[in-house]
Amino acid sequence: MAVRGWVLGLAVASLALGAGCSSAPKQSHTAVTASPTPIERLNTGSMRLAQTPFCSRLSDAALRDALASKKLSGVKATRWGNGDKADVETGLDDVVHEIGCRWSHDQSSASAWVFARSTTAQQAQAVVADSGRHRGCRAATTGVSFGSPSVRQACRLSDGTRRVRVAGLFGATWLSCEVAAPGATPARDVRERADAWCVQVANALNTTR
Template identity: 40%
Template sequence: MRLLRPTALLGLILALVLTGCGGDQTPAAKPTTTPTSIARLDAGSMRVVRVAFCDLVPRTAVRSALGAGPTLSRSWRNGDRLREAGRQIGHEFGCAWFGPHRRAARAWVFAQPVRPTFATGLVRRAGQEHGCRGTASRLFGTPSVVQTCRVAPGVQRIRRAGLFGDTWLTCEVTGPVSTSLRARTDRWCVSVASALNAGRTSD
């Protein structure tokens, strides 16, 4: 399981694993509509499920996040070994899509429930990573954080993570530094959260 950085927080990971690694068994249906602004996201009423969800994310959302068509994609499930975490066994469901010029869109959800006190610790640690700036937010769960990191010269990663009920969801977009990167990240995170929202009602 990754928290806010793949190679950190192993002690916290073990604490979560002891609470159980099972996810919800019923996948969410594809959304009929998706908010275009994160300010419209009613996080308090959402029931984000802990399931494999890559096929639920609209392809148009992937293309919008990357600013181009994806050239490669991959997914992982609870118990898989994670490339970004040195092949350690993870406890999450996740997806990644890659485009040209070091562009990437990723999202993952922890496979087991998360307590608010643990989530608060994740928010605090987001601002302690080298090369990153973390700001607490209420737009993407409670608590939640938006993190901005410089990952290479001219390349930036913007990440949102937050607690929806007892589900911790993380989403991020990486790409060349651009004034549009934050807006693309926000739209991406709304699309992912909406895809996982089992409490959604049809219009």
């Protein structure tokens, strides 16, 4: 089973919460373009996020902003569902227990995924606590309004890539999203792009819109 660097607690929990998961069905939706709400003003308390396929609801404009690209030609799109075999982070295809997608080009990428099973506050707190224990990464829980609890993790990967990941618990749904960019990109730029991308993702999943 594929396990991301700081979601081990949730992956283990999935085994206890239920087995026999099947691949998520493909769905067609109209892309959602949310107003440019700053992440700190996102009204997460009133949001309810679905644990269903959502990638087709993310607009091209949101992708261009996240990738800092005027065009999407040459961008590779990858999607995966619960029970699929996918390379999410380990470099190897393995069975995943999440629903998500990634758009990538060279060292730049934008990704988002929801855990396929309900998550408790205790499990989420364990993930938040673990998020700052990885080499090359720093985690912050202040100034992040992305569910409760929530965390922003900023990493410098081994190849020099800058990556910012934001994650949080919305009700019983754990949502993660991230933006990666070449090492020469200013850290603040990557953080701002990740925050804006995550607002778009949360709005695409929000069932109360």
